[in-house]
Amino acid sequence: MEARDITASGPAGITRRLEAASPRYGEKAIVAALAACALLSVVTTTAIVIALIGPTVGFFQDVPITDFLFGTDWFPQFEPASFGVLPIVVGTLSVTLWGMLVAIPIGLGAAIYLSEYANPRVRKVVKPALEVLAGIPTVAIGFFAVAFITPDIIQKLATSAPIFLALSAGIGIGLMVVPIIASISEDAMGAVPGGLREGAYAMGATRMRVATRVVFPAALSGIVASIVLAISRAVGETMIVVLAAGSTPNLTFDPLQSIQAMTAYIATIATGEVAQGTTKYDTIFAVGTLLFVITLAMNLISIRLVRRFREVYE
Numbered sequence: 001m002e003a004r005d006i007t008a009s010g011p012a013g014i015t016r017r018l019e020a021a022s023p024r025y026g027e028k029a030i031v032a033a034l035a036a037c038a039l040l041s042v043v044t045t046t047a048i049v050i051a052l053i054g055p056t057v058g059f060f061q062d063v064p065i066t067d068f069l070f071g072t073d074w075f076p077q078f079e080p081a082s083f084g085v086l087p088i089v090v091g092t093l094s095v096t097l098w099g100m101l102v103a104i105p106i107g108l109g110a111a112i113y114l115s116e117y118a119n120p121r122v123r124k125v126v127k128p129a130l131e132v133l134a135g136i137p138t139v140a141i142g143f144f145a146v147a148f149i150t151p152d153i154i155q156k157l158a159t160s161a162p163i164f165l166a167l168s169a170g171i172g173i174g175l176m177v178v179p180i181i182a183s184i185s186e187d188a189m190g191a192v193p194g195g196l197r198e199g200a201y202a203m204g205a206t207r208m209r210v211a212t213r214v215v216f217p218a219a220l221s222g223i224v225a226s227i228v229l230a231i232s233r234a235v236g237e238t239m240i241v242v243l244a245a246g247s248t249p250n251l252t253f254d255p256l257q258s259i260q261a262m263t264a265y266i267a268t269i270a271t272g273e274v275a276q277g278t279t280k281y282d283t284i285f286a287v288g289t290l291l292f293v294i295t296l297a298m299n300l301i302s303i304r305l306v307r308r309f310r311e312v313y314e
Contacts, residue, residue, distance in 0.1 A: 052288055055286075059282035059286045060286070062279045068083050068286060075249075076283045088287070089262065090251050090259075091249065091259035092263070096170075096173070097170070098255050099176075100231060102174025103174040107185065110126075110130060111185035111186040112216070115211075116210065117211075130178070134183075138239040139243070146243050150163055150168040150244070151163070154256075162257075164258045165245065165256050166257060169245035169261075176240065184222060184226035185226045191219065192214075196214050197210055221306045224305045228301060228302035228305065235294060238263040239267075246258030262287050
């Protein structure tokens with residue numbers, strides 16, 4: 001259809017030309033750039049999966065998958081070798097558990113304070129300072145766990161505790177993910193309509209009741225998303241568990257025992273000491289694939305929970 005010149009009279013008798021708008025090349029370029037970014041993320045994820053699948057399939061040609069998933073002994077570098085992955089899976093879950101027991105109360109407490117109690121001046125100072133914690137290198141947090149948390153806190157309370165243990169790594173991971181929980185939860189609470197708060201205050205509710213009985217449930221989808229995101233981040237953490245948790249594959253949730261996490265094992269073996277193409281070397285791909293599947297499952301659970309508890313306001 002050809003563009004036609006049409007004239008129309010404005011409210012003050014001004015004649016306006018109504019014609020086809022000129023192409024907005026800048027806007028089209030922005031859309032194309034955003035689409036390229038989205039496509040890049042998909043391509044990157046696909047490439048990672050492809051890189052993991054090949055060696056993983058080769059590994060399972062030598063090691064039965066049932067022995068790998070359900071075996072309780074993890075000694076791939078010894079003779080005879082044992083490839084039961086459960087000890088390092090339990091080690092990963094152990095440091096994640098202790099980390100979340102530290103991070104969730106602190107993160108949610110900080111989010112409630114920033115959203116419901118702090119005045120704007122305090123919020124402008126505290127929230128950026130809290131988010132700076134997310135930028136601290138994890139190797140520094142791991143060193144802090146080994147040099148301070150273990151000797152000055154844990155070993156003074158439990159004198160028989162070793163220098164490398166799950167609790168120290170868990171506390172370090174907890175400190176690392178506190179900004180994730182606090183920031184996302186505070187944003188979710190800030191998105192709750194003010195009318196809900198005003199209605200609760202009008203009925204005589206205290207500030208604590210408004211925060212815990214009105215705002216918190218209304219922001220539950222965002223809070224759940226922040227916690228699951230923090231768990232996924234904790235499961236994939238490497239340097240803190242390498243430095244603070246040790247390298248002993250123990251099938252235990254005892255926080256005062258040395259353990260080995262999945263990421264720590266990958267970091268240890270991938271240093272080049274094991275010959276490539278061997279079954280021992282392919283274990284890092286099998287463990288990496290399992291770690292990828294665990295993280296993917298957590299993200300799917302997060303999406304389902306967010307949809308389940310999402311609140312829509314008009």
